[in-house]
Amino acid sequence: xxxxxxxxxIAVATNMLALxxxxxxxxxxxxxxxxxxxxxxxxxxxxxxxxxxVGALLLTKVPIRFxxxxxxxxxxxVAVFSVVKRxxxxxxxxxxxxxxxxxxxxxxxxxxxxxGGFFSxxxxxxxxxxxxxxxxxxxVESIAATKLMNLFSSVVAVSIFARRGxxxxxxxxxxxxxxxxxxxxxxxxxxxxxxxxxxxxxxxxVLALAARMLFVALSA
Amino acid sequence: MNVAVGDQEPSVLSxxxxxxxxxxxxxxxxxxxxxxxxxxxxxxxxxxxLSVIAxxxxxxxxxxxxxxxxxxxxxxLLILVAVFFLTSIVSVVTGATSLITVP
Numbered sequence: 001x002x003x004x005x006x007x008x009x010i011a012v013a014t015n016m017l018a019l020x021x022x023x024x025x026x027x028x029x030x031x032x033x034x035x036x037x038x039x040x041x042x043x044x045x046x047x048x049x050x051x052x053x054v055g056a057l058l059l060t061k062v063p064i065r066f067x068x069x070x071x072x073x074x075x076x077x078v079a080v081f082s083v084v085k086r087x088x089x090x091x092x093x094x095x096x097x098x099x100x101x102x103x104x105x106x107x108x109x110x111x112x113x114x115x116g117g118f119f120s121x122x123x124x125x126x127x128x129x130x131x132x133x134x135x136x137x138x139x140v141e142s143i144a145a146t147k148l149m150n151l152f153s154s155v156v157a158v159s160i161f162a163r164r165g166x167x168x169x170x171x172x173x174x175x176x177x178x179x180x181x182x183x184x185x186x187x188x189x190x191x192x193x194x195x196x197x198x199x200x201x202x203x204x205x206v207l208a209l210a211a212r213m214l215f216v217a218l219s220a
Numbered sequence: 221m222n223v224a225v226g227d228q229e230p231s232v233l234s235x236x237x238x239x240x241x242x243x244x245x246x247x248x249x250x251x252x253x254x255x256x257x258x259x260x261x262x263x264x265x266x267x268x269x270l271s272v273i274a275x276x277x278x279x280x281x282x283x284x285x286x287x288x289x290x291x292x293x294x295x296x297l298l299i300l301v302a303v304f305f306l307t308s309i310v311s312v313v314t315g316a317t318s319l320i321t322v323p
């Protein structure tokens with residue numbers, strides 16, 4: 001969008017509007033399989049909304065470049081952890097989730113939502129890993145759950161951007177329609193993919209994103 | 221950037237007409253009925269067809285009627301739509317929304 005001559009702040013805000021539809025499309029495709037009916041979701045969603053608002057309010061008060069480097073290294077750690085612990089996210093872990101483990105998962109969900117409120121780089125990726133590790137979700141379940149979280153965090157961000165009048169609604173809705181269909185298609189592809197391949201794709205995506213974030217942060 | 225008839229390829233014009241046709245057809249149809257009492261006596265289907273014909277005639281004589289997209293040429297919009305569609309698929313499969321959308 002910026003390449004095509006749209007003002008950067010309008011591009012960010014409009015992109016966020018379209019992201020609502022991407023999340024809705026992705027979540028819809030998973031919803032049909034009933035894989036996302038987890039009892040943890042309401043609290044996760046509440047924490048995400050609250051964290052997103054706090055993050056948006058902190059927008060001008062945090063050292064974003066520093067956080068980018070921290071998140072990039074955290075993502076590399078996630079990738080290494082995923083390679084070492086090969087069973088994470090591969091199959092549904094039926095053992096009960098310990099209270100302490102769940103608590104840490106919720107704290108990380110809130111912390112990531114705050115981060116996602118002012119800068120979304122790596123947010124969903126890290127959240128996918130948190131859900132898989134702390135809530136015993138498979139990769140597919142994690143991706144589905146993050147789509148719901150992303151839906152709410154995007155709504156929060158768009159409502160704030162809209163108050164500032166920097167959302168191009170017409171463009172955002174047209175691109176949103178494209179992203180909704182893309183999200184639906186992506187969800188169907190993810191559901192048909194072998195979990196091992198999904199894990200490999202996830203690890204490659206994590207490493208690629210970490211490298212990109214490090215490059216952007218260190219060259220700024 | 222405004223979009224005028226003379227500046228666009230036929231395919232772009234067709235796309236533009238498709239995007240806007242329903243709303244404009246409805247508007248012209250309503251206006252035609254309000255200012256064209258001669259249509260009142262005609263069956264609904266025939267009156268509607270005549271309104272659509274009048275609408276297309278108006279398009280031919282008024283190039284500015286294509287000037288519906290105030291902020292971006294339709295070609296750029298189509299590129300954006302394609303890019304956003306494809307990247308959405310990738311982002312859901314990889315579970316990494318920001319891999320391709322963070323500015």
